[in-house]
Amino acid sequence: MSNVAKDRVRLWLRLLKVVRGLEQELRDTLRREHNTTLPRFDVMSALSRHPEGLKMSQLSGVLRVSNGNVTGIADRLSEEGLVERIPVPGDRRAMMLRLTPAGTAQFARQAQAHEDWINEKLRGISSEEARAMAARLQAFAAQTEEKEKANAQ
């Protein structure tokens, strides 16, 4: 294997390790301190950015998960009164999912705690470092997307 290939593999393994580690801690924190899960948090986060609600298929699109997955999470959040399904006028197949007032309030608290948690976890990283690394990741993602578009044609 070439040297650059080795360096890339090493980078990937480290990325995976760091992100998985943080994600695991985040799941623990959500469970212990907020009695929820990361997938539930992700759904509520997406809905909070669309106060008018999202169709089930839009939601699975932005979260990049399967339709059936969203159905289950929506069911459970719905049982707890945090989200509600609203029929879409003019299309009886579709359902709009949106946060209830209770869901909105709960998410606001969780989101603030989440930001504080991240800020604490990444305390050792300066603004400049954070921006530099984010820019690199952004460049990488943009480049990957371009490649996908090219392949799709």
Add this chain to the structure above:
Amino acid sequence: MSNVAKDRVRLWLRLLKVVRGLEQELRDTLRREHNTTLPRFDVMSALSRHPEGLKMSQLSGVLRVSNGNVTGIADRLSEEGLVERIPVPGDRRAMMLRLTPAGTAQFARQAQAHEDWINEKLRGISSEEARAMAARLQAFAAQTEEKEKANAQ
């Protein structure tokens, strides 16, 4: 929220997006082209680094997953003849898990394909960039571990 806090949150969201995206593609590739899954690959990878085998508890330790989780994955790999449970002499509670010759051969093929895949995915990243980013991640991880040790005391 302070500016540095915003930059850190932004970095975290991008890290999560990039790593999740790559991980999802990796899962798809493993499923489509190798008829396996990432957890199975992880188990076989850990075992390949310990040809003499690992106790179930050691395995769940290095993979940072629960004991019950490893039991299930080992069961399925075992049914396919890729790993085997060997009793530990002198301790009838414990079991050593190790790759069978078939498992070793299969993993060798998958590991090579995996490295090629990563190298291709990260093609836009130079040796220098990869090393620089890996070093930063390493520094971050080391610092986090130190903090944990300090907290444990």
Add this chain to the structure above:
DNA sequence: CCTAATTACTTCAAGCCTAAAATATTTATC
């Protein structure tokens, strides 16, 4: 020795996740 605590592992219940099949509805074509 004997009993209590610990250790190693498995089982269980519940949630997450996917691809594929099923259901219901809408849109397009003839």
Add this chain to the structure above:
DNA sequence: GATAAATATTTTAGGCTTGAAGTAATTAGG
């Protein structure tokens, strides 16, 4: 208008994951 294709969602089967409970074996303290 009838029917075929497409769309939106749910259901299903199977694997992954956890924490907690259960089982069996070992170790430690008396």
